[in-house]
Amino acid sequence: SYEVTQPPSVSVSPGQTASITCSGDKLGDKYACWYQQKPGQSPVLVIYQDRKRPSGIPERFSGSNSGNTATLTIRGTQAMDEADYYCQAWDSSTWVFGGGTKLTVL
Amino acid sequence: QVQLVQSGAEVKMPGASVKVSCKASGYTFTTYYLHWVRQAPGQGLEWMGIVNPSGGSTSYAQKFQGRVTMTRDTSTSTVYMELSSLRSEDTAVYYCARAQGLVQADGFDIWGQGTMVTVSS
Numbered sequence A: 001s002y003e004v005t006q007p008p009s010v011s012v013s014p015g016q017t018a019s020i021t022c023s024g025d026k027l028g029d030k031y032a033c034w035y036q037q038k039p040g041q042s043p044v045l046v047i048y049q050d051r052k053r054p055s056g057i058p059e060r061f062s063g064s065n066s067g068n069t070a071t072l073t074i075r076g077t078q079a080m081d082e083a084d085y086y087c088q089a090w091d092s093s094t095w096v097f098g099g100g101t102k103l104t105v106l
Numbered sequence B: 001q002v003q004l005v006q007s008g009a010e011v012k013m014p015g016a017s018v019k020v021s022c023k024a025s026g027y028t029f030t031t032y033y034l035h036w037v038r039q040a041p042g043q044g045l046e047w048m049g050i051v052n053p054s055g056g057s058t059s060y061a062q063k064f065q066g067r068v069t070m071t072r073d074t075s076t077s078t079v080y081m082e083l084s085s086l087r088s089e090d091t092a093v094y095y096c097a098r099a100q101g102l103v104q105a106d107g108f109d110i111w112g113q114g115t116m117v118t119v120s121s
Helices: none
Strands: A009-012 A018-023 A032-037 A044-047 A061-066 A069-074 A083-091 A094-097 A101-105 B003-006 B010-012 B018-025 B034-039 B045-051 B058-060 B068-073 B078-083 B092-099 B108-111 B115-119
Touching: A009 A018, A018 A032, A018 A083, A018 A101, A032 A061, A032 A069, A044 A061, A044 B108, A069 A083, A094 B045, B003 B092, B003 B108, B010 B018, B018 B092, B018 B115, B034 B068, B045 B068, B045 B078, B045 B092, B058 B068, B078 B092
Parallel strands: A009 A101, B010 B115
Antiparallel strands: A018 A069, A032 A044, A032 A083, A061 A069, A083 A094, A083 A101, B003 B018, B018 B078, B034 B045, B034 B092, B045 B058, B068 B078, B092 B108, B092 B115
C-alpha cells in the first residue's frame, strides 16, 4: 500500500518561512493536499491539488509537488500557525495521510 | 451554513459495535461524497472509507474491510459509520468529512466536530 512520510517536527521563528515536506514514491505524479489541525479541533484544508488554496486560507500558505516530495510553505509564519500539519495523497482508490508534522513557532 | 454535525461520545465494551452518525446541512446532500477518518489519542489521521450519498456505494480501507459498514439516509441527509468487533485500539475520535469535489485531489473541505469512541472493559 502507498505511504507518505513527514518529519515529526519543524521549528520556525516568527516572521520566517517554514517548510514542511511530505515524501512518497513518485508523489509528484499524484496530487497532494495539506491540512492544519490545532489541539482539540477538527482538521482544516489549507492546500489542495498541490498548490491551490481554499477560500479563506491566507496567501502565506503555498504548496508545491515534484519528484518524490510535496512541500507546504508558510511565509511570514505567525504564532497562530503553530499546529499539526498533515499531507494527504490518493492512490488506487485509497486516501493516505502522512504521520503529521508538529510546527512550533518560537 | 455548510456543516456536518456528528453524534455524541460513546463508550463500548470490547467485542461490541458502535454506530456514529453525521448529519449534513447547508448544501445538497447527494452532490458530495463523504469520508470517514479516525484519529487515535495523540496519533495521526487515518482514512477509513468513503460513501456516495447519491447511490450509497462505498469503498473501505483494506484495514477495515469486513468490520466497517458505511450507509446513508437521504431523507435525513445523514451518513452512518458502524464499526464492529471493537478492540482497545479502536479508541479514537471519528470524523466525517466532505470531499470538496469529484476529483480525488480536491481534498476534504468540511469536517464534522468528531465523535470520541472509547473501547474499554
